[in-house]
Amino acid sequence: MSAEKTTKINRLLTSQPFGIVLQSDWLTEQGYNSDLQKRYRKGNWLKSIGTGAMIRTGDKVGYEGAIYALQTQSTLTVHPGGRTALFFLGKAHYLELSAKKAVLFGNKGERLPAWFQKHDWGIALDYYPTSFLPPDIGMVEVELKNFSINVSGAVRAFMECLYLAPEKQELMECFELMEGLNNLRPNQVQDLLEKCESVKVKRLFLYLAEKAGHEWFQYLVLRKVDLGHGKRSIVKNGVYVDKYKITVPKELEEHGKRSI
Known part of the structure; x- marks a missing residue:
């Protein structure tokens, strides 16, 4: 890989936190086309975790890192x-x-x-x-x-x-x-x-x-x-609470109440 491409991948990796997913579409928008992405995978810089998504090779990525990608690299x-x-x-x-x-x-x-x-x-x-x-x-x-x-x-x-x-x-x-x-x-x-x-x-x-x-x-x-109109039966065989027109579990309604 040329020095220029090595510098470019280094620039990418140093600008992004560890533990996140890198989405292919977002990488393309940042100037890393599909050919470059393929070379980075072949050069063991990036690892595919599925179509359209990669992580740093050797990086540990949890679902939170995927959420980060969806929130910052997409509009989800x-x-x-x-x-x-x-x-x-x-x-x-x-x-x-x-x-x-x-x-x-x-x-x-x-x-x-x-x-x-x-x-x-x-x-x-x-x-x-x-x-x-x-x-x-x-x-x-x-x-x-x-x-x-x-x-x-x-x-x-x-x-x-x-x-x-x-x-x-x-x-x-x-x-x-x-x-x-x-x-x-x-x-x-x-x-x-x-x-x-x-x-x-x-x-x-x-x-x-x-x-x-x-x-x-x-x-x-x-x-x-x-609060709308009419009754709402939240559970079957529960207790009806007239103020809020809902039926709730008996144990919930009686919770905290002292028997006389």
């Missing part, structure tokens, strides 16, 4: 959400969290690239493309070892948990998570509640927040939150 909004995001934020450390599964969310219509889906990241990934919340609100940046990625902030992450409940997220665990969210900012909660399009999520959020007795709850302006 895919991000760790739900309980996974709360774990990143230190809000779920006291609950048992399987190290073998991560929850990802993206905007409705966004598909994960084939290389992302087919590669073995050493962890199971559950992906949910949905537009029940706008893609650009309630996000925070989390610093990892060599780079940072965007994950759901505490309010958005908890709403994502409720979006999955009760089929893929237990409501009692949701309440335990809510109990730890005692320092939320009312204006952030208000904003996401007003922009959330899931009636189920909004009713459950307010029910659990009030049940947890958080001080910030009293600063919410509930008349500005569209």
